[in-house]
Amino acid sequence: MTRARARELVHDVGKQVARTARNLTAEEASRGTLASMLLADLYALRGERASARFERLAQGLAGPRLDEVRARFARVDALEAAARAGEGEALAALVDHALAIEAALWAFAREVA
């Protein structure tokens, strides 16, 4: 059961938040279509914030990897205003957080497998 839910976290949260981020370099994070796609991935993922989706799917699960993801999401949410204002540093930081979140969720899925 935990394994299945870990997979769900990888697919429904990890992959979704990282798919655009993977294609953005720090230099180009602040411009164009991909930047707005990144914002949508993180703040309006199928109608909800990625952090909220994570919390919903992670309910009842625990571990240091999930704590790391939670902390990353807190920083992602704190960066929203700056990122929406197009600040390059904030967007570049979002890219890093998104990729780190996916990696942590993969690690969690492997650990519980």
Place this chain on the structure above:
Amino acid sequence: MRRPKLLVVDDEDRYVELLHARLREARYATRCELPGPCWECEVREGCTLTHAHDWAEVEQALARHDDVDVVLLDLRFDLPRSRLLPMEGDARARQGLAILARLRARRPSLPVVLMTSADDLDLDELAPLDADEHLTLAGEDAYDARALGLLVARAVARREGPTEGGGYVWGASPAMQRLRRDAEVLARTSLPTLLRGEPGTGKSALAERVIHAASGRAGRFVAVDLGALPPSLAAAELFGTARGAFSGALDRPGRFEEAQGGTLFLDEIGELSLEAQALLLHALQERQVVRLGENRPRAVDVKLVAATNVDLDARVAAGTFRRDLLARLNPAAQLTLPPLRERRDDVLTLASAALERLFARPGPDRSLLEDYARAAGLEGAHARLVALSKGDRAPTASRDGVTFVLSRASAQLLREHGWPGNVRELELLVGNAALLSLADAMAALVPPTRSSLGASAARDADLTRRPPRMGSGLGAGEPPLGGVIPLPARLVRDLVSRGWPAAAAQGPGELTPRAQLRDVARDLERALFERLYAETDGDFEAMAARLLDGDATANARRVRLRFNQLGLKVRG
């Protein structure tokens, strides 16, 4: 190389948006700019990326796009049950496998990139679905456009199978004759071969059609453009990965292993990172490769051909290329391809070969030629180029195909041009001139009636019922006979004068032939719209009536939209 046409099967649009945005930048694949889903499109020209959300839409897309090269297929489909194929277990979580099974039944040899990693799957589930032959597991690479491009190239190459040998046009220049002798000798040895020459001089063709063909090796020809590889992916691409080497890494052979018993062609070798150079040197010295994340060496037997257009000695001096690797590449026996401006006597021979090759390949260009041949009442659809010289009479029509005619002045112009883009520039120019002239000739034989909005408007017409109108004017002076198509001097002059992008002449950011043909199609479409606009005095409903069936008002809106998309302006 032709761009592969991709069909993306995913329940969400976001992934397709991402591919559109990223692959367009990478000049890899894109779709046209028409609004609406591809399966409702009547144009079907110029697009290389189409999309389906479920199996029903896959069927529609394949029916419309019978030339899809690769399918990118998601595994999980969060759709209502009514849109899912029935299957045992969790149909949403494994829907991709059900679609894969249907694809296998429908198009057994169509390569599929399954956008998931082995971690998501019990690999036994894939066994009945022909996993080894035509299936690639993408894992996280599916979300990296550059890595995905490599996966697609591999999938296409696997399907295309063994390389066709021969067909290299040498010409008569002494430099090329020397090159031929040296290349054929080196091909039969085990020595690595280093090719040098400006971009577009034909290094890749020499490696594939001459060296690999003459090597007698039974394995495949595998080409890797190191200039197009991000440094972070180069080592994994060349040497392979072991599962778990990094997040999402799968057990995957590298290009060295794929070329086992054959030839590995490394283009733009000067762009390889120092880290990857060290691994390459090891592979050449030991004839072994070690996949990333693995300790076990694997023996490899490949004929290595490397190519560059940069000064590797200067890179060695600058510390960006390893001296010991350069020594391993056998620079003493390097083959240098001369630029086209130094072999002007070969220009017309190369132009003729380029035109024949263009129309010999199955695809839209060949189809257009066949349509024309049918409309003109010809018995065959062979294409040839005749360049007139002093005293020559215009060639007579031949029943077995189409003769494209280059005037004396145009031939002279081609011989005198500087060709900064070398043979590649010549091939594109000849292709553009021939296709534009062919489309004009086609329009003269079969005026567009109702059809799509695309450049090949006449192709949907019932050609067989229209008698050929021999002698219709092409704006090039004398009226042509059916089967004889002049390449108008004005057109050739115009194409030559447009020049060659500096970036393409200098390095890896080169134009692809497909990109040029798409531009040609767009030009033709613009010309069609301009003509209709003039003929109807700017009446979009009248234009729509000549192009489309159905709701007149809606069609007029569509035509107006396309008119704007083509950059045309309403005249007051």
